[in-house]
Amino acid sequence: MKQNSIIKIVGISAYIVFILFSFINGFEPGKRIGENFITFSKGMLGVLPCAFILIGLFEVWVKRETVEKHFGEEAGIKRYVWAVLLAGTTVGGLYVAFPVAYSLYNKGAKLSFIFAYIGASAICRVPMTIFEASFMGIKFTAIRLLVSLPLVIISSILLGDYLEKRNYKIMKGK
Amino acid sequence: MYFLYIVTAFALLLSFVASRKKTLKAIKIAVKKFVNILPAFLTMLILVSVALFFVPDKVISNYLGSNNKFFGMIFASFFGSITLMPGFIAFPLCGILLKKGVPYMVLSAFTTTLMMVGILTYPIEKEYFGRKVTVIRNVISLFIALIVALITGFFFGEVF
Structure with missing residues (x-):
């Protein structure tokens, strides 16, 4: 190192x-x-200072149980709905989604949720999507979202389960 | 953008009213996390600035407009993966290319890889999730982008 x-x-x-x-x-x-x-x-x-302040507030105020309940094991399929909604409101891009996802993971969110969130925040941030549709047409954007979003969620579930079965733990910088 | 500032200011204010101690702690956490990741961000910014110099919009336009749709798609996903562009540059560029007759499936490959595959964000992603997960996620994303591009081409009648 x-x-x-x-x-x-x-x-x-x-x-x-x-x-x-x-x-x-x-x-x-x-x-x-x-x-x-x-x-x-x-x-x-x-974007970054705001993003990190919000992450700091999240770490201080949001209880681990809340994260586990909605984004963790017990949430079931619903957690992917949350992942997409949360991603839709993420600003900036992947470089903001990574630290947010990392904080969520440390508070008990499942791996599959984390991957779904990162993938979704790449493809369905609301302001970006509107901007895209205005240049490329609604048909283009609709196809892109309807095809990519299910694929992102399915691959996140597969990857998350695969890593969890192998007891994979995310460790910073490893 | 302004929306983000308003939300952050409001959240800070609310937190401050509820507990000064916790708010200070939150700011400390924020600063610490920000400083820790700063070197990775710096690395990414350097990579971005160099990549955009060697692969400017003009080069991308030339390759995307290639005669063969499938080669165009492969080039598009390559450029989408190795560059990083904010939406306010990428989509207007695609809008222009569309008017020039570049197929939808090529542009779809370009925008989707641009969004999902991040070779330039690798330094940051690796810092949080490790090398292995980062590589797997990006490879999966590349495949998803290619599938999206093909299906887009199908719906716009470009594949057959």
């Missing part, structure tokens, strides 16, 4: 030096990469 983080630090530093060098010397490709970086950072920094 230590060697890995050294490589990471060297890589990130080299990147920063390269971008700075490009801006000072007017090296076009480097400048464009730097501009890409800034555009995307802005987009994410707008």
Whole structure:
């Protein structure tokens, strides 16, 4: 692990030096990469602080039993309805869904719920879906949702059960 | 976007009224989690900025418009997997490509992999769920995207 983080630090530093060098010397490709970086950072920094504050509040206020009841073993099929509803209101994208899913998992949500939630938040976030339909047509969006959502749920159940049977536990960073 | 700020502010206020201690704890948790994942985010942002330089919209448009629908679909799912684009760039781009005559199934492969398969988000996903689960999830997502694309093509009469 230590060697890995050294490589990471060297890589990130080299990147920063390269971008700075490009801006000072007017090296076009480097400048464009730097501009890409800034555009995307802005987009994410707008969302992430809010997302993490909501995660913090969730961890403090929501009881483990509540999560287990609705997203865990005893919830049955209903938990996938929850997964889709929760995903629909998720903002940003996968990069927000991962930390949310991780917190839910630690509070007792089933693995299959976690996968369904991540998959669904990739494909059926409400604002994105409306935006898509306005460019691609309702038929396109409807087909995409009606085909992908069941596949996401079925594959999540299969993957979750498979991993649970093997007593797989998610451990951060492993 | 504003909606998120309003919800967060309201939740914080509500929490603060209910218990100052718990709210402070929540903020501490938030900061700690955010700082912990920051290096992974930085890695992802670097990958994104470099990937978008080498694979700009124009290149994607060229490949997606290829004559063979099935090759187009394969290229589309490849580009969708290796890039990361917010919806407000991706869908207008697809709208333009659609008008240029790119088949629905190719665009479906592109948008669905863009949403579901994340090679660039790998550093973050791995950090939370581990290498194995991350790889499995992304491979499954790729297959789902291809199935979605084929069925889309079928309904728009492009397959036969």
